[in-house]
Amino acid sequence: MNLEEAKYKFIQEWGVLGSTWGINRAMAQIHAFLMLSPESKTTDEVMEALKISRGNANMNMRALIDWGLVYKEYKPGERKEYFYAEKDLWNVMKQIAKERRKREIVPIREVLKEVSIAEIENTAEGKEFKKVTKDIDAIISKFDGLIEMASKSDKNWFLKALTKLIK
Amino acid sequence: MNLEEAKYKFIQEWGVLGSTWGINRAMAQIHAFLMLSPESKTTDEVMEALKISRGNANMNMRALIDWGLVYKEYKPGERKEYFYAEKDLWNVMKQIAKERRKREIVPIREVLKEVSIAEIENTAEGKEFKKVTKDIDAIISKFDGLIEMASKSDKNWFLKALTKLIK
DNA sequence: TTAAACTTTCAAAACTTTTTGAAAATAAAA
């Protein structure tokens, strides 16, 4: 396997992985392509490399910038915009976690809060409802705390803590 | 808000959450419905409660069983099958993590392994490729270890360790 | 056996998401 094949393989798989992570295929592939590239790239280079349309490239690039996974750069004397990726996977994961926290954890916690103050009858059904939703809230809030912690803490500290936990 | 409204709200939101977690809406809603129910339920009750077709109920119920999130039960003297959910969110998350590990982490690690033995030229491009993929492998293997650890360890031990880590 | 109760399957329909490409908008150069 040579570099081109290896790059292709990695980009494809990163696309598949992304699509199970709330990041669509094109978006994840663009990110992979930019991560692997030592130089920042233009929209045209991305279109060419991934064989996607201008509209698609533009929209997903902007989504990536929104998520904090890609940055824009202007080169002196050049009119084109250049893009480069966040390459530190720790930062990538932190950004994704932050974004997903906002989209997923915050809404479910809101619902859990709302239902926790509902007037629930004291039947078997009602008791079960209270028990289950309370348990869920307990675990979700723990994870929420973990994400908040991770996004504030230093990479090495956190990784060391994890390593300790694992071994 | 009364019990019916609260249940409805929770089931809807669990459906939305599920669909960002590789569990489709109907599947997540069935799981929510069963979690909230103190008694096991039949396919017909699920269909009626969630207003979905028999085919849909059947397929997703089996997917839930596959994922280890729902169990089947036979009641003496009854011909219908009854279903009940795994209610401990810890076990639910463990199961989901296991399943996703198989579907996501294993394939990307395989690709990373394959490309790591590729013959990569010593150009800027090649060096960047090696560096980025090596970094990614390092972090992913750490998370892989964490999941493996979590799925083997006792719930309370792990939650305590997390709590310690957080505060 | 046969009939009734129940579960499974799967092609087609409905719905959702992603992608395209060309037109509109914007910015820089002539």
Added chain:
DNA sequence: TTTTATTTTCAAAAAGTTTTGAAAGTTTAA
């Protein structure tokens, strides 16, 4: 200015996913 380069938008098309419902399959009871 006007022209040219570049980016953005968005309606329509394509692709992907989920749902339906009826027919086929299976199991149990009579």
